Amino acid sequence: MCPPGCLHSICQQATRRGLLKAGFSLGAIAAGASQFTATPVAAATPSAPATPKSFTDIIDLTHTLFEGFPTYDGAKWFSIEPALTWAKDKLNINRWTLMEHTGTHLDAPLHFSENGMTVDQIPITDLVVPLVVINIAARAADNPDAAVTPDDIKAWESKNGAIPEGACVAMNSGWHKLLDSPKFTGADGTGKYHTPGFHAETAQLLMNERSVKGIGVDTLSLDPGIKLGEFPVHYAWLTSGRWGVECLANLDAVPEKGAWLVVGGPKVRGGTGGPSRVLALI
Amino acid sequence: MCPPGCLHSICQQATRRGLLKAGFSLGAIAAGASQFTATPVAAATPSAPATPKSFTDIIDLTHTLFEGFPTYDGAKWFSIEPALTWAKDKLNINRWTLMEHTGTHLDAPLHFSENGMTVDQIPITDLVVPLVVINIAARAADNPDAAVTPDDIKAWESKNGAIPEGACVAMNSGWHKLLDSPKFTGADGTGKYHTPGFHAETAQLLMNERSVKGIGVDTLSLDPGIKLGEFPVHYAWLTSGRWGVECLANLDAVPEKGAWLVVGGPKVRGGTGGPSRVLALI
Ligand SMILES: [Mn+2]
Ligand SMILES: [Mn+2]
Numbered sequence: 041m042c043p044p045g046c047l048h049s050i051c052q053q054a055t056r057r058g059l060l061k062a063g064f065s066l067g068a069i070a071a072g073a074s075q076f077t078a079t080p081v082a083a084a085t086p087s088a089p090a091t092p093k094s095f096t097d098i099i100d101l102t103h104t105l106f107e108g109f110p111t112y113d114g115a116k117w118f119s120i121e122p123a124l125t126w127a128k129d130k131l132n133i134n135r136w137t138l139m140e141h142t143g144t145h146l147d148a149p150l151h152f153s154e155n156g157m158t159v160d161q162i163p164i165t166d167l168v169v170p171l172v173v174i175n176i177a178a179r180a181a182d183n184p185d186a187a188v189t190p191d192d193i194k195a196w197e198s199k200n201g202a203i204p205e206g207a208c209v210a211m212n213s214g215w216h217k218l219l220d221s222p223k224f225t226g227a228d229g230t231g232k233y234h235t236p237g238f239h240a241e242t243a244q245l246l247m248n249e250r251s252v253k254g255i256g257v258d259t260l261s262l263d264p265g266i267k268l269g270e271f272p273v274h275y276a277w278l279t280s281g282r283w284g285v286e287c288l289a290n291l292d293a294v295p296e297k298g299a300w301l302v303v304g305g306p307k308v309r310g311g312t313g314g315p316s317r318v319l320a321l322i
Numbered sequence: 323m324c325p326p327g328c329l330h331s332i333c334q335q336a337t338r339r340g341l342l343k344a345g346f347s348l349g350a351i352a353a354g355a356s357q358f359t360a361t362p363v364a365a366a367t368p369s370a371p372a373t374p375k376s377f378t379d380i381i382d383l384t385h386t387l388f389e390g391f392p393t394y395d396g397a398k399w400f401s402i403e404p405a406l407t408w409a410k411d412k413l414n415i416n417r418w419t420l421m422e423h424t425g426t427h428l429d430a431p432l433h434f435s436e437n438g439m440t441v442d443q444i445p446i447t448d449l450v451v452p453l454v455v456i457n458i459a460a461r462a463a464d465n466p467d468a469a470v471t472p473d474d475i476k477a478w479e480s481k482n483g484a485i486p487e488g489a490c491v492a493m494n495s496g497w498h499k500l501l502d503s504p505k506f507t508g509a510d511g512t513g514k515y516h517t518p519g520f521h522a523e524t525a526q527l528l529m530n531e532r533s534v535k536g537i538g539v540d541t542l543s544l545d546p547g548i549k550l551g552e553f554p555v556h557y558a559w560l561t562s563g564r565w566g567v568e569c570l571a572n573l574d575a576v577p578e579k580g581a582w583l584v585v586g587g588p589k590v591r592g593g594t595g596g597p598s599r600v601l602a603l604i
Contacts, residue, residue: 093603094376100446106591120592123421126436131553132594133433137419139405144589151415154408164382164601271413304586304599307426309388310402312414317586317599319446321375 093300095321101301102318103219103289105143110224112233112260112268117142118315140314146305147262147284151312152274159311162283166253170204171301171320172196173294176236177214184226184234186213187264190245200297203250208301210256211238212291219289226265233265240272247280254303256285285318294320375582377603383583384600385501385571387425392506394515394542394550399424400597425597428587429544429566433594434556441593444565448535452486453583453602454478455576458518459496466508466516468495469546472527482579485532490583492538493520494573501571508547515547522554529562536585538567567600576602 103109111117117139124133140159141147149156174196180186188211197203213236218224226234236259243262246252255262255277262284263273277284285303304317385391393399399421406415422441423429431438456478462468470493479485495518500506508516518541525544528534537544537559544566545555559566567585586599 090378092376092378094374096372096374098446098450100589102589104442104589104591120590131434131556134422134592134594135419136422136590136596137417140416140418152413160386164380168380168601168603274413302584302586302601304584304601306597307382307384307386307599308402308418308597309386310416312416314418315588315590317589319450319584319586321450 093321095300097322099290099293099299099320099322100318101288101290101294101320102144102316103216103287105315109143110219110260111142112225112227112265114225138315140312141286143315144287144289144318145285146303146313146316147274147278147286148305148311148313149278149281149283152271152278156278157281158309159305159313160307160309162305166206166283167303167305169253169301170207171294171299172200172203172207172209173212173291173296173299174209175212175296177212180213180215180236184223184236185264185266186236187239188237188242189239190242193242193245193250196296203246203252205251206253207251208254208256208285208303209246209252210285210288210291210301211236211258213258216258216287216289216291225260233268235259235261235265237264237267238262238273238277239264240276243273243277247277247282252282254283254285256288256301258288258291260286262286285316288318294322298322375603377582379604381572381575381581381602381604382600383570383572383576383602384426384598385498385569387597391425392501392542393424394507394509394547396507420597422594422596423568426569426571426600427567428585428595428598429556429560429568430587430593430595431560431563431565434553434560438560439563440591441587441595442589442591444587448488448565449585449587451535451583452489453576453581454482454485454489454491455494455573455578455581456491457494457578459494462495462497462518466505466518467546467548468518469521470519470524471521472524475524475527475532478578485528485534487533488535489533490536490538490567490585491528491534492567492570492573492583493518493540495540498540498569498571498573507542515550517541517543517547519546519549520544520555520559521546522558525555525559529559529564534564536565536567538570538583540570540573542568544568567598570600576604580604 105118107119109118119137120134123135124131126132146159148159150158174188174192176186176188228234237257238255263271300321302319306314387400389401391400401419402416405417406413408414430441432440456470456474458468458470510516519539520537545553582603584601588596
């Protein structure tokens, strides 16, 4: 390890902070300084530092998780019980038992693939990304089987420009406001479910013709509910090495363009996903 | 809900983004515009927008959580088992069982108080804060009972200026590099533990004479290990309504001043804390 002030550690920090780039080294500065003292030298000019991301406010896109958080089949996927209590122990600690895919949560590639990345293997830089919000709430209010289509993506781009490199594309279906309603699971009593999601062709478009890290939904599933048991989007998208985030909250509070999404996913060895703290920086 | 373009929703967005402040309304703009068309009017000038926070890189301060993550008494506080598997179900989901205070995790006020805030009640804006790093690694290498003292805080301030409003003050003791060593728990075989932490007087200083939201450590406990069973810092700090974060990783990778800490704590109803994704934006 470097002692404080060591050039190696200073250089490491500068590189990490985007101040130094490939082709620009402390050696080059020293050489430039010794050879050209009078005139600034173009060759020694560093490439532009990474554009800073900036924000002034923070919006929480996370639902509170509780026993009874909706699941398609009504099974309890999260439970919490006191393990140490103030009355007995003068401190409080609870024990949780949970299935990974409950609450506002991350889907890692392994969730729907044989050998995909586990949740702890997703690079952190892939979890802080530009947020694109596709609002289909008006359509979904009339039709809970509505899906984000390739035309929705193209309409967003006509208005806002190309989807940013490395973005997360999130569906705002209005379902984030229906957590307390039977509409959240959309069970129709005949074994079918009706909740909005991504059309399989949209997943293909985003995988093949755009550079997107993740997709997000404010429903229980990336796939529309009527696909339950088929999961074409889960299989295609997660197998491709990309991630998804489900049960997003509060999407009406973020702009359709310009926010940064922070997916505070669990760093659990071998995990297929799990409850996450998801924020928008705006 | 507002339709797109509605003034109410534009105003809401602008307020959220710090563009409009108390005393400055769309009404005032309209009045200003109608009464004074030639000269800009001081009274209608908005107060300065919030200073943008900016970053170019992201550092993960989270240890990977696994069965066997160190605990003081060696008990297993996290376990993971397959619930649905690729071989049988063509998808993967695990079940976790955990005690809230394991891995890199958040301590909510309720953890060491009778009626303090639960983890889901901590405002999200209190979890994205300036990061102050106090490095006592050299001293702790010689003495695992070392503590962050009021003098350490004052030395940091002499060099860097006052601790920023609303900061998290984190101890870098070097213990984040000792996860695989018996030094991480510091058990000495006689029932005592030796790990660095915050001195109780330092907690008092930060509570009473600075404006600090949280404290952080790269060890298992905010209190030095030799205090185990007493917890003066846990009781004073958490009872005051502030939070703590324990088992931080990778603290050598962040500057002692200037980073933004994002504590992606679990939003679990009634929780006393829990495994968190913790990032530094630099
Ligand atoms: Mn899922
Ligand atoms: Mn704790």
